[in-house]
Amino acid sequence: MNYLITGGAGFIGSHLVEKLITRGDQVVILDDLSTGNAKNLGTVEGKVTLHKCNILDRSIIEKLVAESDYVVHLAAALGVFNIVNKPLESLKTNLQGSEIVLEACDKYRKPVLIASTSEIYGKNDKVPLNEEDDRIIGHPLKSRWSYSEAKAVDESLAYFYYLENKLPISIVRFFNTVGPRQVGHYGMVVPRFVNAALRHEPLSVYGSGDQIRCFCHVDDAVRALLLVIDSEKAIGEVFNVGNNQQISIMELAKKVIELTGSTSAIEKMAYDKAYPSGFEDMQRRVPDISKIEQVLGWKPEIN
Ligand code: NAD
Numbered sequence: 090m091n092y093l094i095t096g097g098a099g100f101i102g103s104h105l106v107e108k109l110i111t112r113g114d115q116v117v118i119l120d121d122l123s124t125g126n127a128k129n130l131g132t133v134e135g136k137v138t139l140h141k142c143n144i145l146d147r148s149i150i151e152k153l154v155a156e157s158d159y160v161v162h163l164a165a166a167l168g169v170f171n172i173v174n175k176p177l178e179s180l181k182t183n184l185q186g187s188e189i190v191l192e193a194c195d196k197y198r199k200p201v202l203i204a205s206t207s208e209i210y211g212k213n214d215k216v217p218l219n220e221e222d223d224r225i226i227g228h229p230l231k232s233r234w235s236y237s238e239a240k241a242v243d244e245s246l247a248y249f250y251y252l253e254n255k256l257p258i259s260i261v262r263f264f265n266t267v268g269p270r271q272v273g274h275y276g277m278v279v280p281r282f283v284n285a286a287l288r289h290e291p292l293s294v295y296g297s298g299d300q301i302r303c304f305c306h307v308d309d310a311v312r313a314l315l316l317v318i319d320s321e322k323a324i325g326e327v328f329n330v331g332n333n334q335q336i337s338i339m340e341l342a343k344k345v346i347e348l349t350g351s352t353s354a355i356e357k358m359a360y361d362k363a364y365p366s367g368f369e370d371m372q373r374r375v376p377d378i379s380k381i382e383q384v385l386g387w388k389p390e391i392n
């Protein structure tokens with residue numbers, strides 16, 4: 090199969106690309122290398138084609154979609170710092186980018202997987218969150234919510250292409266995913282903590298540190314992606330993909346210090362120092378992953 094992976098030089102994308110190449114597929118990548126990096130593709134160098142290009146470049150997207158058998162759309166502006174500091178560019182990438190990809194997939198009748206996010210649930214702190222749960226989000230002028238808004242519209246757009254035009258689409262809602270090649274400078278907590286710990290610098294915990302998160306290893310997440318890509322049962326469906334083991338951010342900081350043998354201290358930082366004023370955080374976010382387990386037999390294997 091010929092796969093087009095948008096955002097394929099990024100964290101999750103590069104791991105997916107490696108697995109596709111290992112099983113004998115051909116891969117073309119479109120990525121502007123804004124948060125991704127060609128170095129992430131070091132193990133597949135010479136085996137993949139990388140187009141350094143913006144997702145908003147319609148003519149190139151159309152050409153690459155037409156030449157592919159299956160499209161995985163991962164390219165997005167993400168990371169809290171990016172979304173809050175570059176709200177306009179982020180919103181355009183996440184809204185218009187997906188629209189262009191879906192229009193091209195519809196035009197050339199190519200199956201497509203759309204990457205969404207647990208952020209679409211917003212402030213809903215129900216435990217655990219399942220695919221049918223409501224969105225509870227802040228008002229539209231707060232840039233913090235624009236990622237959630239764009240990804241939710243992306244989901245609707247993809248789903249309505251499926252309903253009205255019978256376009257084969259699938260949607261994956263990633264919860265926090267972690268592993269090699271994730272970088273910390275856009276706000277991702279695990280690499281940020283690990284970097285600080287390895288340098289024996291203080292780990293900054295935002296707020297009280299009592300907020301609960303769940304972290305899924307990228308190898309587990311990519312295994313879920315491949316099951317979704319390969320299964321007819323996933324067409325027209327949305328799946329939560331995440332690990333449901335819970336940990337507080339304070340416990341996480343302690344664990345990172347312990348595992349790296351670091352002498353780092355832990356410092357609490359008020360939210361208004363870490364982020365622009367008015368930032369809202371979720372106290373707890375835990376995925377219900379029973380749907381993907383029942384339909385595709387997936388569950389995380391790495392704690
Ligand atoms: P990432 O930043 O490593 O990957 C995104 C890729 O998209 C990068 O390689 C980046 O260079 C590329 N990109 C960004 N803007 C672009 C543009 N305008 N044109 C072309 N390419 C562009 O992040 P990731 O964690 O690998 O995320 C992959 C997908 O998974 C994204 O759609 C993201 O929203 C989703 N997701 C990730 C997580 C997570 O915890 N990592 C959680 C929820 C959802």
